[in-house]
Amino acid sequence: MLSEWSAECGADDPVLVVPWSSPDGELEWVDLREDPYALDDIHEANDHPALMAALRALNGPRSPVFTAKCDVWTMDSDELEAARMELMVEDAVATAGMVSYIDMVWRERTIFASRPRMEQMLYRLDRMAVELSYSLAQVEYILRPAVVELEGAVGEGFAVTLYVKAVGVDEAEAAERWDEALRAVTALLRAKELLGR
Numbered sequence: 001m002l003s004e005w006s007a008e009c010g011a012d013d014p015v016l017v018v019p020w021s022s023p024d025g026e027l028e029w030v031d032l033r034e035d036p037y038a039l040d041d042i043h044e045a046n047d048h049p050a051l052m053a054a055l056r057a058l059n060g061p062r063s064p065v066f067t068a069k070c071d072v073w074t075m076d077s078d079e080l081e082a083a084r085m086e087l088m089v090e091d092a093v094a095t096a097g098m099v100s101y102i103d104m105v106w107r108e109r110t111i112f113a114s115r116p117r118m119e120q121m122l123y124r125l126d127r128m129a130v131e132l133s134y135s136l137a138q139v140e141y142i143l144r145p146a147v148v149e150l151e152g153a154v155g156e157g158f159a160v161t162l163y164v165k166a167v168g169v170d171e172a173e174a175a176e177r178w179d180e181a182l183r184a185v186t187a188l189l190r191a192k193e194l195l196g197r
Contacts, residue, residue, distance in 0.1 A: 001129050001130065001131075001132040001133070001134040001135075001137050001138060001139060001181065001184070001185075002086060002087060002130075002137070002138035002139070003125075003126045003129035003130050003138065003139045003140075003141075004126065004138075004140055004141075005122040005123075005125070005126050005140065005141035005142070005143065006140075006141075006142055006143070007115075007119075007142070007143040007144075008142055008143070008144050009115070009143060009144060009145055009158070013144060013145070014144065015144070015145045015146060015147060016068055016069075016103055016105070016144055016145070016146040016147075016159040016161075017146070017147050017148075018068045018105060018146065018147070018148045018149070018150070019031075019149070019150075020068070020069070029068060029069070031066075032055060032056075032059035032066070032067060033059050033061075033066050036056065036059070039052055039055060039056065042055065042070070044070055044071055044072050045070070047072070048072050048100075048179075049179070050178070050179040050180075050182045050183055051070060051072055051100060051102075051182065053183060053186070054102065054182055054183070054186040055067055055070065055102070057186050057187075057189075057190060058102065058104060058186060058189060058190075060190075062190065063107070063189070063190055064106060064107055064108065064111075064190070064194070065104040065105060065106055065107060065160075065189060066104070066105055066107060067102055067103065067104055067105075068103040068104070068105055068159065069101075069102070069103040070100065070101065070102045070103070071100065071101055072098065072099070072100040073099055073100075074096065074097065074098055074099075074171065074174075075096070075097030075098065075099055075165070075167075075174075079097060079099065079165075080094060080095075080096070080097045080167065083097050083138070083167050084167070086138060087135070087136060087138060087167065089136065089167065092169070093136070093167070093168075093169060094136070094167035094168065094169075094174075095168075095169055095170060096167065096168055096169075096170055096171040096173070096174040097165060097166065097167040097168070097174050097178075098165070098166055098171075098174045098175050098178035099163065099164070099165045099178075100163070100164050100165075100178065100182060101161055101162060101163050101164075102161070102162045103160075103161050103162075104159060104160050104161075104162060104189075105146060105148055105157075105159045106118065106121070106157075106158075106159075106160075109155065109157075112146075112148070112155065112157035112158065113155065113156070113157040113158075114157070114158075115143070115158055118143055118157075118158045118160070119143065121160075121194070122141050122143060122160065124193070124194050125141060125188060125189070125194065126141070128188050128191065128193065128194065129185060129188060132181075132184050132185075132188075134166070134177065134180060134181045134184065136166055136167050136168065136177050137164065137165065137166040137167075137177050137178065137180070137181035138164075138165050138166075138181075139162070139164050139165075139181070139185050140162075140163040140165070141160050141161070141162055141163075142160065142161040142163070143158055143159075143160055144158065144159055144160075144161060145157075145158060145159075146158055146159035162185065162189075164178060164181050164182045164185055165178070165181075166178035166180075166181050
């Protein structure tokens with residue numbers, strides 16, 4: 001699987017804030033650690049079983065992270081062209097594509113607050129993802145600043161936005177490849193090798 005990571009931690013880059021709510025108040029952060037049944041309220045998860053499985057796993061008791069936001073969409077023409085170039089595939093092999101993102105916060109405070117430790121995790125994830133045998137899928141991790149205010153305590157540190165992308169000869173194949181890739185990357189995030197166990 002094609003894998004890469006980068007950092008967007010400049011003064012003008014967006015900051016992930018938890019908890020959050022949309023300006024109109026219709027959308028807000030749901031703590032899936034405390035209320036796993038709230039998955040039913042996340043429309044994207046209901047429409048995409050792989051995303052539901054990922055959110056369930058990443059917010060589970062043994063997960064090193066918890067999630068803050070997510071979305072899934074089909075690639076537009078520009079995204080599809082970029083994916084073809086990055087994956088080095090011909091147009092006929094990639095006529096459709098799927099993308100998802102999940103914002104994740106590391107649970108262990110010493111990792112969350114430390115950019116060097118977060119970067120170590122991303123190096124490990126990058127090396128592990130390259131070994132996955134999904135040639136028409138890619139994963140991208142973006143390190144970004146985060147502010148988390150839970151249980152009366154405010155913490156400043158870093159979060160990771162996980163992008164999983166896949167292409168196929170049609171929408172059905174792209175969706176299937178994305179599903180498989182997201183499940184594989186979710187397993188990496190819970191792997192003992194990543195956590196040093």
